[in-house]
Structure formats: structure tokens, C-alpha cells
Amino acid sequence: MSPRHFARINKIDPDELKMLKKRIDIAMAVIIFSTALLVTRLWYLQIYRGDEYIKLAEKNRIRIQEVAAPRGNLLDRTGAPIITSRPSFNVVWNREDAPNPDAVLKDLASILKEDISVLLDKIRAAAENPRFMLIRLKEDIDWDTLTTIENKHLSLPGVRIEVVPSRDYLYGDFASHLIGYIGEISPTELKANRYNKYQSGDQIGKQGIEKIFDKYLMGEKGRTYLEVDVHGFQQRQMQTQEPFPGNDLHLTLDIELQRAAEEAMGDKAGAVVVMEVNTGNLLVMCSTPLLPLQEFVGGIKTPVWNKLLHDPLNPLLNKTIQGQYPPGSVFKIVTALAAISEGVINQDTTFFCSGFINFGNRRFGCWKKGGHGTVNFHRALVESCDVYFYSVGQRLGIDNIAKYANSLGLGKKTGIELEHDKGGLIPSTAWKRQRYKDKWHEGETLSVAIGQGYVSTTPLQLCRMTAAVVNGGTLYRPQMVHKITTPDGRILKSFSPVSEGKIIGSEHSLALIREALVGVVHEPGGTAKVVRLPDVFIGGKTGTAQVVRLAQNEGLGEQAIPYKYRDHAWFTSFAPADKPEIAVTVLVEHGQHGGSAAGPVAKAVYKRYFELKSGKKTAPEEATSPVVPEEKEE
Structure with a gap:
């Protein structure tokens, strides 16, 4: 420097x-x-935060598609399958893959035989879904439609076929009310705690066993990992995690008996319940008309739903547990048990039946207008004499009748694991005071004593009551599932009989009633002779329950009375008489008479039961003429 x-x-x-x-x-x-x-x-x-950001980057590169799991199978008590799963083909839409969606949707609507507005509505409903989330346009298409779409796939960009498991109803609408149906989860259901593992588009149980045991049947979803580019388009499939099937339900139901009951009911509206008397296991739960289960797969169409909704035979009602009917003369079992147990009569007590009894300013008639003459306890039950039980009811009083009815499980829910189990009604002085702010009138007791008036019951309640009367007095909770097993056969959960205690009433009283109920079927004058089978003794009680008493119907022929005003027909029963195994209760709505309408249905069930038990067909029974008394059958 x-x-x-x-x-x-x-x-x-x-x-x-x-x-x-x-x-x-x-x-x-x-x-x-x-x-x-x-x-x-x-x-x-x-x-x-390196791991977290690596995962986020990976997430943007990898898309996860969930794969639906097959629901568990439903099997009968022998292990025979009732409902399984099968592959179902759905049409789905990926809006990102369709450059000209209007033209594609127009062609697709023609193939599916749907109005294009239906497809557009489904696409609009999914507007808030993620861009690449597939939109389901049509579920469970047939093979011809599938083939057509596959052959035209080049001209249908954005349209894909999705293979998912679907319910396979091996016996059609068999036991439809008990089994129930499945459907797509709704926005409201998604908010419920019980569905916190589900997401939009998932199939869940909507009614019946499918709903109650949904958490066992649902299975675990699989996953497919797809690599996508920066625009979100799929590049390759990286990995697949297979779905795991749901657990299997082993029902107490018997396929053969259920089918026998459904066939015997035919086009009649009503219910059939069969219960093992010493376990509470339900072998048959039949409500007719049956539900068209296949119509619910993929969502029931509005016209079909409206038809079910307005059907006068009310197929949407599970009549076994929701139908509440006056029990008619079947209720005489309750009155009889109360009367003998309380000591107001004994087996030798007689009353004279002239065909009616006067009480106050009202005449109470017997079903046999000419009267039964002098009858004792046994003959009164065998011939179902109304006058006898009017007189017994007077001696008992309504609160004694109510006490024994409640003990037999009437007037309260049965405890079955199904929704909408109704309790029926057993009136009492306290009930009327609370309900109507009025006192009980003694004349009302006469109607209740023969199962009319305010009293109402369900078919399941009466079957359970019958089982308790003939098994020695134990009231069992109805059971419909025997066990739950994993797909590999391991027992996950089993169900044992549940006793809800002993009913009120002495063994002597129960023995007298059982003896009389056998007479109803097998003695001269019995109201259920039509039910007889060779080599099998059956006990039972018929009942004709008045729906409504209209003066204009008096004197009309039975077929001239409008259907909705005709009496209901009951028959509740048990067999074999000496050592009861099952109880069978039949209700035929507006069937007029228990013996001729409900009796043959029970007979068909017993016939099949003993055929299965013996391994051979029952011999043809001797011809028996229908029970038709001179005035009106009980």
C-alpha cells in the first residue's frame, strides 16, 4: 500500500x-x-417434527380406499345357514375421471334404466365429499347390466364397478321380522355413540337381529393403498389389507319349523310363536305378511315402501311382539289359575250356563247361545264356557286377576332383545283410577275374566305364559340367539336360559289346568279337536277375541261382516302332554274362530316338529270334522 x-x-x-x-x-x-x-x-x-411431516408428505402421495367386510352369517339352531354374504356389484362414479360428465351420465342412465335426474341427485348429495371419493349411483346391479357397462367402459369414463359383500337371503323373506334388514347409515345415525366406528356409505343393521347384534356382525374393513400423483390421479396400487368377516350368530330358530309355520299361515295376517318350555328358546317367530327383505338391499324404493306402509294387513308390524290384541278365551287360563289358587272355587265347583248371565242392567252372553248346562271346572275349560268364568271373575275381583296375570308375564315387556317389544295391558282398580280418574265397575271384571274389555296381550306373551303353566311354573325370558362364534369357529359368547322366577299358583292348580287343556283337544266337546295328531297328545286353549261390537253386525253371516270388524282367532298350546317340550301360540287376525282358523296352523307346526324328532313322516291322521257348534264356534 x-x-x-x-x-x-x-x-x-x-x-x-x-x-x-x-x-x-x-x-x-x-x-x-x-x-x-x-x-x-x-x-x-x-x-x-420430522416423522410427522414425512407422514403428511406420504399421505399426500398415498390414498387409502377402504374395503367393506362381509357381515357375519346367521345360522339356525342346527348350524344350517339362513343368511350369508355374496358379491354384489355397484356402479360408482369418479367425477375427476370424466371430462364430459353430462354425456356419460346420459348414456349410463339409459343402461341402468334410471332417470338421469336420479343420478344427478346422488352426485349433488355428495358434493361435499372429497374430490376423489367414489359416488355410488346404483347398488346390486344384475349380470346383464354389469356386462353392458364392462363392454362400454371406454365410452364411460369415470364409471366403475365396485364389488362389495351383500346379504344373501337363502330362504327369501324367511323370518323377516325377526331377522330384520340392513341399509346405508343415515346422517342422524352417524351422530350416535353406538356408530362412532362407522362413516358415510357404510351398511348397518336397521331392524331386528341385524340391528341388535350389529356390532358382532359388522366385521373389520380392509384397506387398499394407492399411489397418486401431485394432481391426485392414481398411479399404482401399492398394498392391500384384506377385510375380516363379522362374527356368526347361531340362532335358536329352527328353519324347518319356521317354514312350516309360514306355509301354514299362507296369506293370512297374524303370528306364530314356538318356544321351548324349559329354556325360553324361540324356535319360531313368524309374523305375516312377511317383509320383502331383498327390496331393502341397496335402499328400498319409495313406491315399494308406500305400498308396505298402506297395506291393510300391516306387514311392517312385527305382530309377535308389537301386535297387542284382546286374548279372548285364552285368558281363561289366567282366571282359572287365580280362582283355584285363591280358593274361590275348587275342581268340583259347578255353575249353570243357560247361555247368558245378567249383571246389573246388562246381559253377558256365552258363545254357546243355547248354554252348556251345569259344568264343573274341568268341563268349563274344555268347552270354554263363558258363563262359568263370568261367575268366577265375580268371586275373584279384578285385582286378584291382575295379580296372577302379572305373575304370568302379562302387562309387561317380555325382555326379548328386540326393539318395540310391547307390554300389553292388564287392568286393575289402580290403573283405571290413574288412567281415567274413575273407579272400577264390577261389571267390567266379567269382560276381563274371559279376555275382553281393557285387557290386551302379544302372541309372545301368551306363548311365554303357556310355557310357564306347563313347565312347573318357571317364567323364562325369551331367547333368540344361542351363541356367537368367530369366523374360525371359536365361541365368542354363549347364552344360557334366563329364569325370571316362579309364577304365583300351586302345583295342584297348574296340574288341573294342564289336564283340562289336554281335554280341549282330545275330549268330546273340546273346542280344538281339529288339532289332534296320531300318537301325540296335545294340550291347548282356543280363543275368539272380539275386535269391536257393532249392532249392525248382529245377525250377519260371518263373511258378510267387514274384514276389519271380524273377531281375531287364537290358539295357544303345548306338547307332548305328559312331558311338555314346546309351546305353540297362533294368532290369525280377523280369523273368526280359534279352533278352525288358528288350530290348523298349530297342527302343521306340531306335525313337522314330531317328524323331525322321530326322523320320519307322521302317519296320516284320522279324518276329523271341523268344530262347528250350532250357534258360533269358540
């Missing part, structure tokens, strides 16, 4: 030099701080 430069530096003002040095220090501090901040940020991103 020349002397001239040194001279120039020496001439710099000390204050300027100090200021320059300060600026250099500040610049160095800024550089050091910025470097430290950058290093810290890099450490935070790459070390502290």
Missing part, C-alpha cells in the same frame, strides 16, 4: 470509524441470529 493510502486512512474521523465498527458488529449479529434461526427451524422441521 502506498504512503498516499495510509495518509488517507489517517485522515478518517475517529467518530466515523467508531460508527463503521458499530455497523459491522450489527451486521455480524444479524447474520449470526439469522443463521441460528435457520438452523433451529431446520432442526424443528427435520428432527423434532
Whole structure:
């Protein structure tokens, strides 16, 4: 450096030099701080939260598609399958893959035989879904439709076929009310705690066993991992995790008996319940008309739903547990048990039946207008004499009748694991005071004593009551599932009989009633002779329950009375008489008479039961004429 430069530096003002040095220090501090901040940020991103950001990057690169799991199978008590799963083909739409959606949807609507507005409505409903989430346009298409779409796939961009498991109803609408149906989860259901593992589009149990045991049947979804590009388009399939099927339900139901009951009911509206008397296991739960289960697959169409909704035979009602009917003369079992147990009569007590009894200013008639004459306890039950039980009811009083009815499980829910189990009604003085703010009138007791008036019951309640009367007095909770097993056969859960205690009433009383009920079927004058089978003794009680009493119907022929005003027909029963195994209860809505309408249905069930038990067909029974008394059958 020349002397001239040194001279120039020496001439710099000390204050300027100090200021320059300060600026250099500040610049160095800024550089050091910025470097430290950058290093810290890099450490935070790459070390502290490195795994998280790697996952986020991976998530943007990988799309996960869930694969529906097959629901568990439903099997009968022998292990025979009732409902399984099968592959179902759905038409789905990926809006990102369709450059000209209007033209594609128009062609697709023609193939599916759907109005294009239906498809557009489904697409609009999914507007808030993620971009690449597939939209289901049509479920469970047939083979011809599938083939047509596959052959035209090049001209249908965005349209795909989705293969998912669907319910396979091996016996059609068999036991439809008990089994129930499945459907797509609704927005309201998604908010419920019990469905916190589900998401939009999932299939869940909507009614019956399918709903109650949904958490066991649902299975675990599988996953398919897809690699996508920066625009979200699929590049390749990376990995597949297979779905795991749901657990199997082993029902107490017997396929053969259920089918026998459904066939015997035919086009009649009503219910059949069969219960093992010593376990509470339900072998038959039949409500007719049956539900068209296949119509619910993929969502029931509005016209079909409206038809079911307005059908006068009310197929949407599970009549076994929801139907509440006056029990008619079947209720005489309750009155009989109360009367003998309370000591107001004994087996030798007689009353004279002239065909009616006068009480106050009202005449109470017997079903046999000419009267039964003098009858004792046994004959009164065998011939179902109304006058006898009017007289017994007077002696008992309504509260005694109510006490025994409640003990037999009437007037309260049965405890079955199904929704909408109704309790029926057993009236009492306290009930009327609370309900109507009125006192009980003694004449009302006469109607209740023969199962009319305010009293109402369900078919399941009466079957359970019958089982308790003939098994020695134990009231069992109805059971419909025997066990739950995993897909590999391991028992996950089993169900044992549940006793709800002993009914009120002495063994002597029960024995007298059982003996009389056998007489109803097998003795002269019995109201259920039509039920007889060779080599099998059956006990039972018929009942004709008045729906409504209209003066204009008096004197009309039975077929001239409008259907909705005709009496209901009951028959509740048990067999074998000496050592009861099953109880069978039949209700035929507006069937007029228990013996001729409900009796043959029970007979068909017993016939099949003993055929299965013996391994051979029952011999043809001797011809028996229908029970048709001179005035009106009980």
C-alpha cells in the first residue's frame, strides 16, 4: 500500500470509524441470529417434527380406499345357514375421471334404466365429499347390466364397478321380522355413540337381529393403498389389507319349523310363536305378511315402501311382539289359575250356563247361545264356557286377576332383545283410577275374566305364559340367539336360559289346568279337536277375541261382516302332554274362530316338529270334522 493510502486512512474521523465498527458488529449479529434461526427451524422441521411431516408428505402421495367386510352369517339352531354374504356389484362414479360428465351420465342412465335426474341427485348429495371419493349411483346391479357397462367402459369414463359383500337371503323373506334388514347409515345415525366406528356409505343393521347384534356382525374393513400423483390421479396400487368377516350368530330358530309355520299361515295376517318350555328358546317367530327383505338391499324404493306402509294387513308390524290384541278365551287360563289358587272355587265347583248371565242392567252372553248346562271346572275349560268364568271373575275381583296375570308375564315387556317389544295391558282398580280418574265397575271384571274389555296381550306373551303353566311354573325370558362364534369357529359368547322366577299358583292348580287343556283337544266337546295328531297328545286353549261390537253386525253371516270388524282367532298350546317340550301360540287376525282358523296352523307346526324328532313322516291322521257348534264356534 502506498504512503498516499495510509495518509488517507489517517485522515478518517475517529467518530466515523467508531460508527463503521458499530455497523459491522450489527451486521455480524444479524447474520449470526439469522443463521441460528435457520438452523433451529431446520432442526424443528427435520428432527423434532420430522416423522410427522414425512407422514403428511406420504399421505399426500398415498390414498387409502377402504374395503367393506362381509357381515357375519346367521345360522339356525342346527348350524344350517339362513343368511350369508355374496358379491354384489355397484356402479360408482369418479367425477375427476370424466371430462364430459353430462354425456356419460346420459348414456349410463339409459343402461341402468334410471332417470338421469336420479343420478344427478346422488352426485349433488355428495358434493361435499372429497374430490376423489367414489359416488355410488346404483347398488346390486344384475349380470346383464354389469356386462353392458364392462363392454362400454371406454365410452364411460369415470364409471366403475365396485364389488362389495351383500346379504344373501337363502330362504327369501324367511323370518323377516325377526331377522330384520340392513341399509346405508343415515346422517342422524352417524351422530350416535353406538356408530362412532362407522362413516358415510357404510351398511348397518336397521331392524331386528341385524340391528341388535350389529356390532358382532359388522366385521373389520380392509384397506387398499394407492399411489397418486401431485394432481391426485392414481398411479399404482401399492398394498392391500384384506377385510375380516363379522362374527356368526347361531340362532335358536329352527328353519324347518319356521317354514312350516309360514306355509301354514299362507296369506293370512297374524303370528306364530314356538318356544321351548324349559329354556325360553324361540324356535319360531313368524309374523305375516312377511317383509320383502331383498327390496331393502341397496335402499328400498319409495313406491315399494308406500305400498308396505298402506297395506291393510300391516306387514311392517312385527305382530309377535308389537301386535297387542284382546286374548279372548285364552285368558281363561289366567282366571282359572287365580280362582283355584285363591280358593274361590275348587275342581268340583259347578255353575249353570243357560247361555247368558245378567249383571246389573246388562246381559253377558256365552258363545254357546243355547248354554252348556251345569259344568264343573274341568268341563268349563274344555268347552270354554263363558258363563262359568263370568261367575268366577265375580268371586275373584279384578285385582286378584291382575295379580296372577302379572305373575304370568302379562302387562309387561317380555325382555326379548328386540326393539318395540310391547307390554300389553292388564287392568286393575289402580290403573283405571290413574288412567281415567274413575273407579272400577264390577261389571267390567266379567269382560276381563274371559279376555275382553281393557285387557290386551302379544302372541309372545301368551306363548311365554303357556310355557310357564306347563313347565312347573318357571317364567323364562325369551331367547333368540344361542351363541356367537368367530369366523374360525371359536365361541365368542354363549347364552344360557334366563329364569325370571316362579309364577304365583300351586302345583295342584297348574296340574288341573294342564289336564283340562289336554281335554280341549282330545275330549268330546273340546273346542280344538281339529288339532289332534296320531300318537301325540296335545294340550291347548282356543280363543275368539272380539275386535269391536257393532249392532249392525248382529245377525250377519260371518263373511258378510267387514274384514276389519271380524273377531281375531287364537290358539295357544303345548306338547307332548305328559312331558311338555314346546309351546305353540297362533294368532290369525280377523280369523273368526280359534279352533278352525288358528288350530290348523298349530297342527302343521306340531306335525313337522314330531317328524323331525322321530326322523320320519307322521302317519296320516284320522279324518276329523271341523268344530262347528250350532250357534258360533269358540
